Amino acid sequence: MATPAIEVENLNVRFGEAHVLKDVSFSVAPGESYGLVGESGSGKSTVLRVLSALNPNWSGRVAFSGEAHRARPDEAFFRQVQMVFQDPFGSLHPRMTIDAALAEPLAIHGLDRPDERIAAALKGVGLDEGFRFRYPHQLSGGQRQRVAIARALILEPRILLLDEPTSALDVSIQAEVLNLLQDIKKQRDLTMVLVSHNLAVVGHMCARVAVMNRGIIVEEASIDDLRRTGGQDPYTQELLAASRHVAIPGAA
Amino acid sequence: MPDNAPLIEVENLRVNFHTPTRLVRAVRGLSFTLGREKLAIVGESGSGKSMTGRAILDLVPWPGEVLADRLAYRGKDMRAMSSSERRGLRGKHISMVMQDPKYSLNPVMTVGDQIAEAYRLHSKANAREARERSIAMLEAVQIREPGRVYDLYPHEVSGGMGQRVMIAMMLIGEPDVLIADEPTSALDVTVQTQILDILERLVTERGMGLIFISHDLPLVSAFCDRVIVMYGGKVMETLDARELRQGKHPYTQGLLGCLPDLDHPKDRLATLNRDPAWMGD
Numbered sequence: 303m304a305t306p307a308i309e310v311e312n313l314n315v316r317f318g319e320a321h322v323l324k325d326v327s328f329s330v331a332p333g334e335s336y337g338l339v340g341e342s343g344s345g346k347s348t349v350l351r352v353l354s355a356l357n358p359n360w361s362g363r364v365a366f367s368g369e370a371h372r373a374r375p376d377e378a379f380f381r382q383v384q385m386v387f388q389d390p391f392g393s394l395h396p397r398m399t400i401d402a403a404l405a406e407p408l409a410i411h412g413l414d415r416p417d418e419r420i421a422a423a424l425k426g427v428g429l430d431e432g433f434r435f436r437y438p439h440q441l442s443g444g445q446r447q448r449v450a451i452a453r454a455l456i457l458e459p460r461i462l463l464l465d466e467p468t469s470a471l472d473v474s475i476q477a478e479v480l481n482l483l484q485d486i487k488k489q490r491d492l493t494m495v496l497v498s499h500n501l502a503v504v505g506h507m508c509a510r511v512a513v514m515n516r517g518i519i520v521e522e523a524s525i526d527d528l529r530r531t532g533g534q535d536p537y538t539q540e541l542l543a544a545s546r547h548v549a550i551p552g553a554a
Numbered sequence: 555m556p557d558n559a560p561l562i563e564v565e566n567l568r569v570n571f572h573t574p575t576r577l578v579r580a581v582r583g584l585s586f587t588l589g590r591e592k593l594a595i596v597g598e599s600g601s602g603k604s605m606t607g608r609a610i611l612d613l614v615p616w617p618g619e620v621l622a623d624r625l626a627y628r629g630k631d632m633r634a635m636s637s638s639e640r641r642g643l644r645g646k647h648i649s650m651v652m653q654d655p656k657y658s659l660n661p662v663m664t665v666g667d668q669i670a671e672a673y674r675l676h677s678k679a680n681a682r683e684a685r686e687r688s689i690a691m692l693e694a695v696q697i698r699e700p701g702r703v704y705d706l707y708p709h710e711v712s713g714g715m716g717q718r719v720m721i722a723m724m725l726i727g728e729p730d731v732l733i734a735d736e737p738t739s740a741l742d743v744t745v746q747t748q749i750l751d752i753l754e755r756l757v758t759e760r761g762m763g764l765i766f767i768s769h770d771l772p773l774v775s776a777f778c779d780r781v782i783v784m785y786g787g788k789v790m791e792t793l794d795a796r797e798l799r800q801g802k803h804p805y806t807q808g809l810l811g812c813l814p815d816l817d818h819p820k821d822r823l824a825t826l827n828r829d830p831a832w833m834g835d
Binding site: 341472473481501540542 | 817
């Protein structure tokens with residue numbers, strides 16, 4: 303078996319008294335889409351923040367393609383691993399045009415031909431060049447999330463971390479963004495980790511999921527198994543039932 | 555008045571915004587009646603569903619104007635009422651639960667005092683009675699340790715708890731009609747189910763009418779009795795909630811088709827083709 307793109311072993315994170323991740327372990331193969339589901343406070347976003355080096359206080363072993371992850375990695379790391387956040391409005395600078403927001407990572411990493419790269423990145427997410435000189439408030443939620451995805455992809459990373467990429471969007475826009483992510487994944491052979499509380503979204507995007515509750519991975523399974531068996535752990539079953547809406551009165 | 559009389563009648567409701575550059579028509583000719591039932595209004599953002607709720611409560615912000623051929627609460631014409639009469643209706647007879655508890659609660663007042671304030675506005679109760687009633691109401695929305703939660707500030711409660719506080723506040727005046735504007739969109743699925751259970755129980759027990767504004771079609775079809783599908787300020791179709799899947803309008807089908815489904819995986823999600831002809835005129 304090839305070296306996993308991401309390996310996490312006994313990852314622990316504490317915020318003061320609170321023990322938010324307890325011995326979390328999983329691995330993601332190159333080119334795989336891996337899902338993390340759970341409700342707010344289950345620690346799924348914290349896992350992504352450790353992987354993207356936004357949270358330097360952790361213990362355990364994390365490795366990318368066999369190389370140990372450091373708490374404060376160098377620039378080269380960020381060319382490999384990029385993240386898309388939940389709220390597209392909060393993650394784009396309100397006083398920077400789209401063009402400026404996309405040019406910044408290129409300048410930091412000293413990449414050539416910024417003009418061409420920005421045009422290509424916008425085209426890749428289905429936005430025309432007219433968007434380059436607009437500000438985030440002039441775009442709709444779906445367009446902003448496309449810009450956030452373009453911003454992450456402009457460095458041509460190998461790994462894309464997605465933190466609830468569609469939960470702030472309408473269902474119709476969600477479909478467009480999910481289709482876009484799948485197209486990009488096919489084109490670029492990306493490894494993706496998708497965090498969501500929506501099991502249907504994770505099921506659509508990923509083949510394997512880990513269900514998290516209170517900082518612990520309670521169950522790891524393939525989506526097909528979950529669909530068939532309904533899950534082993536009681537929490538998984540509850541989550542599955544809630545996403546199928548069987549728990550709502552009136553539905554049989 | 556017989557119990558089966560409509561609580562709310564709306565006929566040809568229009569909400570217009572006169573901006574310096576153009577006229578924005580947020581709602582264009584909406585008609586419905588609400589009895590003691592759960593009615594859902596669904597659509598994407600910008601379809602005018604929230605404005606419909608606000609128009610009923612007279613909460614459309616300036617420079618919006620509300621026009622209607624009929625807008626009545628229990629047969630009384632709301633268009634003829636003064637703004638203080640309309641204010642008297644709000645909270646006591648018709649109330650509204652907003653989408654996000656984080657922005658809708660007063661951040662510098664304890665949640666309990668906010669509920670008590672809503673109660674004292676509509677009754678002559680003294681402070682102690684109001685406190686007792688508020689704690690009882692917090693209990694009714696299934697908050698554990700209501701006495702402790704009463705003295706918490708909004709930033710100290712979770713999203714699900716905040717939403718329950720809002721529901722408690724809106725129901726303490728014992729209204730006949732509750733308008734819930736995306737009450738569960740900001741919540742986790744498991745918490746969502748609990749909130750819906752609470753709404754369901756309270757609405758059934760008190761025989762209220764509920765207008766449930768949402769963009770979540772599966773949820774609406776499981777929870778409500780009737781569904782109005784809106785697009786661009788117009789009604790695309792009105793359906794029995796159980797028959798949502800058989801909806802004929804391409805927009806309804808489009809909204810259903812673009813949902814990922816856990817049990818029926820598909821390679822690509824359908825995307826909506828918005829037909830300009832739907833807007834008509």
